[in-house]
Amino acid sequence: MVTIRSPHALRGGVHPEYNKTLTASEPIRELPLPARLTVPMSQHLGAPAKPVVKVGDTVTGGQLIAEAGGFISAPIHAPAAGKVVALEETLTAAGRACAAIVIETAAEQTWQPMPTFPEWRFTNAKQLVEHIGAAGIVGMGGAGFPTRVKLAPPSDKPIDTVILNGAECEPYLTADHRLMVEHAAEIRIGAEIIRHILGARSLRVAIEDNKPEAIAAIETAFRDTAGDVAVVVLPTSYPQGAEKQQIYSVTGREVPRGGLPMDVGCVVENVSTAFAVFDAVVNGMPLVRRVITVSGDAIAQPSNLLAPCGTLYSDLVEACGGITGRAAKVLSGGTMMGFAVGSLAIPTGKTASGLLLLSPKKITAFTSQACISCGRCVDACPMRLCPAELSQCIEADDIESAxxxxxxxxxxxxxxxxxxxxxxxxxxxxxRGKAAVMANRAAQKAP
Ligand code: SF4
Ligand code: SF4
Incomplete structure (x- = not known):
């Protein structure tokens, strides 16, 4: 195992205020089990999961409560034992309505474990991929793409490099950072399982240089890992954690326009996903909880909480001592890619990495003006696009040109x-433009 500096500079990118010191030293704290969990059926990319329980059913922790709704989808398990008290509509962090199973949690917790594979090195890839799919594991870096699909690329797309994404370039968020500091050994096993499944020769762990504690923990945990293994230290810059940008920073390979990481022999998995893979394969634990950073200058006790999926934001806020002063803005996620939310009655899911509560001091009111053709957006775009031109096409409803x-x-x-x-x-x-393109494509496909 070696540690190297990233040999390839990120194209474009920006340097926002990171504000990670609020929680970077806060150890992961387990949230006391909420009295109610509102478990959304859309916690992943693709079709929503379909409930297989009904109101009045008693469930044990880890029990399957919703099956995958299609090929690109993922099953959902009960994060705790209890009683199903409602099937209702809820809002996702992105503001979309989706179905949810509401569980009143039991005082006495019972758990239904999945099979385990302690001898995973001698287990065939197909069986492990099926198990990871059955455990409902999806990419936890934000996209929520089902891991089962990513770990089974077509035979004409061999994977030679697995990249573990520990960049966590979003301001304020430190959930991945704390996981690397506190659970590097488990992340290593998860990474080795992924490499074993894909038959990849090389393993890289990519971490930004503003996380020296995480780099040290990962170096120690991976020290004796066999084969071509490297920790790649990336210069801190946003968005170093984006998949295509990270592949370039780590390997120098450029994913072609419209292409996928597998087109250049790579699979990128978030460090939290690697931990979830470890937990499923070694401990028989489906993906029912995750670490979430609760931060900002309007929360009493900024924290990293291990919370069951389906916990309402209001429960997270309460566990962090409540709101101080006035929260002028609540963001689900970080300040760059997060979504502003208008309510704390929104449940967490498998991809929820942060909840930010910001005071009026942190918010700048502004009015949008006409483009002055300064070109700064072009310099900043890591995808080499021309955002000014794109936005003008979309404003003019010229989606085809965009x-x-x-x-x-x-x-x-x-x-x-x-x-x-x-x-x-x-x-x-x-x-808005991308949604219009997707709608047009769907309309063309419709019979
Ligand atoms: S859209 Fe781009 S070119 Fe136009 S004002 Fe903003 S940064 Fe400058
Ligand atoms: S156009 Fe898209 S990819 Fe480029 S900087 Fe803007 S948001 Fe990022």
């Missing part, structure tokens, strides 16, 4: 909006 100039390559990182002196809502335009 698609021609690679709208769908936008990763919604927000770097363009961050630097725009005219304060144009560039990311909102991109999201």
């Amino acid at each position: 698609e021609r100039v690679a709208l769908m390559d936008c990763i919604e990182c927000g770097a363009c909006a961050f630097v725009c002196p005219a304060r144009r809502p560039l990311v909102q335009h991109m999201r």
Whole structure:
């Protein structure tokens, strides 16, 4: 195992205020089990899961409560034992309505374990992938793509490099950082399982240089890992954690436009996902909980909490001592890619990495103005797009032209909006444009 500096500089990118010191030294604390969990059926990319329980059913912790709704989907398990008291609609962090199973948690907790594979080195890849799929594991870095699908690439796309993403470049968030500091040994086993499944020769762990404690913990844990293994230290820059950017920073390979990491022989998994893989394979634990950073200057006790999926934001806030003063903005996620939410009655899910409560001091009111063609957004865009041109096409409802100039390559990182002196809502335009493209494609496919 070696430690190297990233040999390839990120193209574009920005340097926001990181504000990670609020929670970087806060050890992971287990949230006391809430009295009620509202478990959303959309905690992943793709089709929502389909409930297999009904109101009045008693469930044990770890029991399957919803099956995958399609190929790109994931099953959902009860995060705790209790009684199903409602099947109702809830809001996801992104503001979309989705179905949810509401569980009143029991005083006496019982647990239904999944099979384990202590001899995973001698277990075939297909069996492990099926197990990881059955455990409901999805990418925990934000996208929520089902891990089962990522770990079974087509035979004409051999994978030679597994990259563990420990960049956590979003401001304020330190959940991955704490997981690396406190559970590096488990992350290592998860990474080795992933490498074993894919038959990959090389393993890289990518971490930004603003996390020396995590780098040291990962170096210690991976020291005796066999084969071509390296910790790659990335210069701190946003969005170093984006998949395609990270592949370039670590390997120098460029994922082609419209392509996938497997087109260049890579699979990128978040460190939290590697931990979840370890937990499922070694401990028989489905993905029912995760670490979430609760931070900002309007929360009494900024923390890293291990919380069951389905915990309401209001329960997280209460466990962190409540709101101090006035929270002028509540964000689900970090300040760059997070979503502003209007309620604390929103449940966490498998991809929820942060909840930020910000005081009026941290919020700047502004009015969007016309583009002054300064070109700063072009310099900042890590995908080499022209956000000014794209946003103008979308504003004019000329979605076809936007698609021609690679709208769908936008990763919604927000770097363009961050630097725009005219304060144009560039990311909102991109999201609206991409949604229109998807709707057009769906309409063309419809019989
Ligand atoms: S949000 Fe899209 S257009 Fe803007 S910088 Fe990021 S990738 Fe480029
Ligand atoms: S940064 Fe803003 S003002 Fe400058 S070119 Fe881009 S969209 Fe226009």
